[in-house]
Amino acid sequence: MHLFARTERDSLTSSPRRQHLPGRSTSRRSLLAGATALIPLAYAGTTSASAYNPTENSHRLDAAQKLRDLETRLDGRIGVHAINTGTQVRFGYRSTERFLFCSVGKVLAVSAILHRAASDSTLLTRHIPIAADDILAYAPVTSQHVGGSMSVEDLCHAAITVSDNTAANLLVEVCGGPGAVTEFVRGAGDVVTRVDRTEPTLNDADADLDTTTPSAFCTTLGNLALESVLTPEHRLRLTTWLKANTTGADQIRAGVPDGVTVGDKTGAGSHGESNDVAVLWPTKGSPVILSIFTVSSHTQDTALQKEAIAEATRIVTPIVLG
Template sequence: MKKLLLLLGLLASSSVTYAAKLNEDLAAIEQHIGGRIGVSVWDTQNDEHWDYRGDERFPMMSTFKTLACATMLSEMDSEKLDKNATAKVEERNIVVWSPVMDRMAGQTTRIEHACEAAMLMSDNTAANIVLRSIGGPNGVTRFLRSIGDGATRLDRFEPRLNEAKPGDKQDTTTPNAIVNTLHTLLEGDALSYESRIQLKIWMQDNKVSESLMRSVLPKGWSIADRSGAGGFGSRGITAMIWKENHKPIYISIYITETDLSLQARDQVIAQVSQLILDEYNTI
């Protein structure tokens, strides 16, 4: 028993030491980039939480797309929205970065297909089609309130929601709030089992985040994620990682208020991801 207590004490001490070092590292990166970093980590294996500016607001950017598609899936679960619902892709509604819907102008698409395009390719027109089918940005916010997220809010459509103006609460979340919500969506009872699986598959099949956390993910780990980019040097990623014999770890990383290029922001997200993942590489 004494040996067990000593071991538990050493593990707790190691965790505290790691957290203190990570705080120092993130503060140093912040100083270097001249902006803010927000991080939240929830290891459900041992129910350990850690955050850095976890309750401060950060622009969601395209990480909102997971929440919009979850709202759509919830409405399909409750039969408020037909599973085969469709919408016309109006040419006048095509917005910047729409690699899928750009080729479908004038055609009809299933709302579920629009979600797939939004999640896998971050297609902005597809995301707007989904939003219009669920009551707009306010529909997402209402859904989030109904599942216990009192912080995250969506106010605008693409691409305006990516403005990321410092101090503006529109279209923002907190690192802690979105990590908790991801857990609720992927492992809680907010969605049906089939919808939870579908949301996870879309996140696993993300095609636009290879330069971020995926680039430093240790061998043997799997990832489901959604990334975002916006004004004022903003970038973000929300993810669930897991491996055999280890329950999911939920992670959110946001940076904002920088003058960094997109490539430099990607490098910062990867660097912060590496610092976090180093803790779990030996598990």
């Protein structure tokens, strides 16, 4: 059973827009499409059509304008989707447009492993050899085990908490390849997100390969971290690793109010992509799922990209945290 009902407003089966890349001019038509797509969400604070609230609506329109201003600073796009899992209050901005997911996709491979572990009790303790030619440019953990091996569980930990690329590739191989991860995602109810390649090529924009939408990934992360796609034991493993992530201090974690616990996974590409997806546990109330995807023409300004995610978090969380 999945907690997050699909509505016409943020259906995973809607037709996602293709990614607009930095350096490519954005047409007036696409800008209008983005603005038009926002308006229903700005007026729809809950899943109830009768829940119109002028004050809340004003806050949503104000948030949308702030996100547009932030896009101007980035010279790019921002896609946001947030869901309060208790009240079902949600907010979206460009939430059905496609973005490269980059390393946030490691959550999917790790979750596919955890799902399989429910029926294979030895999977997580199985050891995978680490060869020298497996090691990619960013492999801070696996590079220490060349000529040896690591358990599947330790590879999962490395893939989530430090975003080790070699660990992620080995896990995808254990799953049976990118297509097997996509098949798992489909089984989790996501008909939008697609996993086509491994590190590092999945970070290269090529049509819709290795893309998702903020709405789709937000819903899927919620179903993986909080719902019955995974067993309680394996959900606990996943959320523990997300909370232990070391790569997101300057992004969603920097933008949430004091006292909110964050479990997140970041991702970044070499062409201005910077993403963060998270589960937020406030001191009171239900968890909130938040996904933020960005692409900027300022491809070398990683500080700007990270601050944009932190600022987008500050803009959106007052609406959904309650």
